[in-house]
Amino acid sequence: MIVDTGWHKRFRGQGYRLTIPREAILHVLSNTEEHLSAEDIYMVVHQKYPAIGLTTVYRTLDILVQMGVVFKFDFGDGRSRYELTEHFSRKKHHHHLICTMCSRIIDYTDFIDDELELLDRTKKTLSKKHNFQITGHMMQFYGLCEKCKT
Amino acid sequence: MIVDTGWHKRFRGQGYRLTIPREAILHVLSNTEEHLSAEDIYMVVHQKYPAIGLTTVYRTLDILVQMGVVFKFDFGDGRSRYELTEHFSRKKHHHHLICTMCSRIIDYTDFIDDELELLDRTKKTLSKKHNFQITGHMMQFYGLCEKCKT
DNA sequence: ATTATTATTGATAATGGTTATCAATATTAT
DNA sequence: ATAATATTGATAACCATTATCAATAATAAT
Incomplete structure (x- = not known):
């Protein structure tokens, strides 16, 4: 049911x-x-x-x-x-910080408004310029987390 | 040799x-x-x-x-x-636009300076905040290219 | 040079996440 | 009810990537 x-x-x-x-x-x-x-x-x-x-x-x-x-x-x-x-989702828009050593993932929302503004601007330009229908984006940082920095 | x-x-x-x-x-x-x-x-x-x-x-x-x-x-x-x-590389810093239908990839450099500025700012903040040693980033857009839009 | 040490190589087999197959079952339309 | 269609789970297949390992190449030591 x-x-x-x-x-x-x-x-x-x-x-x-x-x-x-x-x-x-x-x-x-x-x-x-x-x-x-x-x-x-x-x-x-x-x-x-x-x-x-x-x-x-x-x-x-x-x-x-x-x-x-x-x-x-x-x-x-x-x-x-x-x-x-x-x-x-009930989660806010966020991006990821990924540890390449242990695969730990941290969500972050810093500068998210600036990001969204820029992404939106880029999206508009790219759609027109390349006649592309943009459905999503992805943005992430890679590095070593606290524990894996040694 | x-x-x-x-x-x-x-x-x-x-x-x-x-x-x-x-x-x-x-x-x-x-x-x-x-x-x-x-x-x-x-x-x-x-x-x-x-x-x-x-x-x-x-x-x-x-x-x-x-x-x-x-x-x-x-x-x-x-x-x-x-x-x-x-x-x-001799290629300039760029990001990718990816067609999810045919996997075509377009490099773009629009707003790349704004992006780099923002990425740099974000990187600095995140490293401090989460004690992360950031080594790289990735940013890309997904969508349908001209040919695959139907 | 000659030899000892260490790094690199390629063929092959194994791994492991993801997909295809297909007959059985559940859902919806008639 | 019954026919048409979508969904399911078990199993096998797929395929990019890795591990294995003996053979070979490059460097260091003698």
Whole structure:
């Protein structure tokens, strides 16, 4: 039994169905502060619904990315990470600081207004200049965290 | 026989040796305008030196990344791309516009000065605030290119 | 030079995250 | 109900990247 939270309509609008696995995955993404990989999500979901398989997690994430609900990140450690996009998350717009040694990730929001202003300006110019329809951006810093600096 | 171009010293300084495969790989990276994957590089190198294997290409790229000579990018199509870092490239500092449909990549330099100023400011603040030693950054836009917009 | 030490190499196999396959099942439309 | 369609999970396949390891090359020591 599925409670219609608006997600139902959103899925139907794209020709998809809102199923229990999909709802469970959305629930995990909505209630985390972390940067989860597909397997991370699988493990959480699996506790409550042992029947849900890893394949379904991957498939659902693909759909959510395609729907613009989720953004797929690569932090360079060989697995993708998934976060709800700004519009669907309670987290504020932020970027990432990534430790290349231990893969620790810190969210930051410093200068975020300046950033957004610049990103917006750049986005406008680039769309026109290259006839590109820009759907997202990514910005991150790499380095060594406190612990890994030695 | 290896011509000492400064690379030799640079390698020795880190305990490495400048060999023919390494020189060949550097040569490819120095003479391309594209965003080559390990296999792309392998194929070019292989034409002149059929003995050089793919493993060596990967290994060399790792070393170059670790030396700060090369930056490793992920454009979301399942393979990494490698570019000489600003200091070693004749290309100007730039960022990327990536088509999520066909993986076409466009370099852009619009507002690059504003960007650099902001990046620098952010970098300074973040290093202090989180005691992070920042070594690099990445910024890119995603979207649909002219051809893929339909 | 000759030899000892150390770094590098390439072929091959292994790894591991992600995808394709496909028959079974659940959902929606008729 | 029944037909049409979407979703599922188990399994196998895929494929970029890494680990292994004996052979070879480059450097240092004698």
